[in-house]
Amino acid sequence: MPTMNSVGKCFFCNAEFAKAEITKHLNAHLAKEISNPNRGLSFHIRIEDDPHYVGLYFLNLWVDGNALMNDIDDFLRAIWLECCGHMSSFSNQKRKKVLTMLDEEELITNDDEIMESKTKDILVKGMKLKYEYDFGSTTTLLLTVSEQIQAEVPGGIILLSRNEPLEIMCEVCKSEPAAVLCTTCYEPNTFCKKCAKKHAKTCEDFAEYSAMPVVNSPRMGVCAYEGGTIDKKRDGIFVKK
């Protein structure tokens, strides 16, 4: 993909920030929560796709300490990942709190324990976790615990920010945002609606099975992924301003 901007809006003030700036900005808002502490404990977690993949997708979540790791898994599936109920895992190579994939059987046993744990029993400020969804066509995410806040989170998890749809353009006409991908072609493989109709006439696979919608997720075009079930208004295609 060409160089693209990645920006997200702030949950608190609705201003737009670059991917590299938004986490710090959100922490400033959250610091105000700390100045009014209650008995709760929560975490600001930054989630990014693998920088070796696209490296532009991000989520900033505010997660209550009593929420389960399983609840984060559910949230990630709902917003970015779920296609056909694949397995997933959290792992942390540095602290070895969670096993990596040395032994599949061991991983599954251990992973169940992790998934059922409260976030406050697993997470600490500064911790980095690797998350994988689907051990076949794997989508790998990186989680960083950016801040620990002495306040509870109503509802368990709040989406503080998310990258707006990336500027993925049609590779044929280069003037319209892409709406459809062809997962069997190389270049061009992103098409606006009009150019997609033409591609269907020359690409048999496209007409039959390889057309996939452009969605705002690092799992776009992978397996049978067709988009999330929450925050759908930001899951669409790029809109020119």
Ligand SMILES: [Zn+2]
């Ligand atoms: Zn703000």
Ligand SMILES: [Zn+2]
């Ligand atoms: Zn799948």
Ligand SMILES: [Zn+2]
């Ligand atoms: Zn086009």
Ligand SMILES: [Zn+2]
């Ligand atoms: Zn094709």
